[in-house]
Amino acid sequence: MSSAAPGSDQLATPLAWADAQARIVGINPAFPRWLGVGPRRLIGQPLAALEQDGEALARFLEQDEREVLRLHRIALGVPGEAPRYADGWVTRTADGWLLEAHPADAFPAPDAAQALPGALSAALKGLAHELRNPLAGLKGAAQLLARRAAARPDDAGERELLELIGAEIDRLSQLVDNLMSSAPQRPHAPLNIHAVLERVLRLTEAEGGWSVRVQRDYDPSIPELSGDADRLAQAVWNLVRNALQAGASTIILRTRVESGLHIREHLHPRALRVEIVDDGRGVPDELAEHLFLPLVSGRAEGTGLGLALAHQVAREHRGSLTFRSRPGHTVFTLLLPQTESEGGAST
Known part of the structure; x- marks a missing residue:
């Protein structure tokens, strides 16, 4: 076993060294002990093979020109063993690469689902109460416009937009109700993930004011899965809006099915991967550690609730939401496990 630096054997921080071909040639005792x-x-072994969820490490080793890569809560391990989670740094050296892992169990990440303090929760309930009346007024106005549009059968585009407005008002009303009460989640039902994404596309087009191109990269063989279509649409819409607000000119919505994925420290035979890729400014380094916590925002006018909600929706579906980011290339990855009974191709 090779060593890289004098005194590294005494370090408690797990370290691994790789050669120019990115194969592991040295580790300190803390690294295998931690794994x-x-x-x-x-x-x-290839250094990239240690990454058990995602491809951020592999892409950096293959094509990134940066000298250092920061990895937030990456899953590291070997096939057949439970992964370990850490924040990591990969540094280019004179003859290869150095991986430094700071185990997540040394500083557990706060659960975004439990991060709202009581005072903020009370404030949100008050806000929800104030929103009820204007939402009811908007719904009444939309219904009146819809009846008028029905008298003009040649204007299908206007009717479609009014239906979208009505559906979004209903969704916002449901969100307000959720803030006002602690009612249990709705039972999950079979859904087509591409129908959810197409709904988000319609919202993007209807909102206007953005100079952006949205591309579809769908796997048409993906079967239905069980979930809450409204909640998933809300989560993806929040991620798309985040990309828009980061100045993206291109957004890609990508779907894939993968086998044998670890999600939140559990192995799932099959899982759906939904990726929202954008070419915006990226996630500022100072926000990366706490991005999914409420009230964390890189914009002065931002509420910091959109990504926290998206993270919560992923958890409601036994899934995970992660990201990797650099200026010009940000990927939010939503992983949703599928059960054995979820089969049949989606249309």
């Missing part, structure tokens, strides 16, 4: 495997299972 719970023997050193022989690590030496000679």
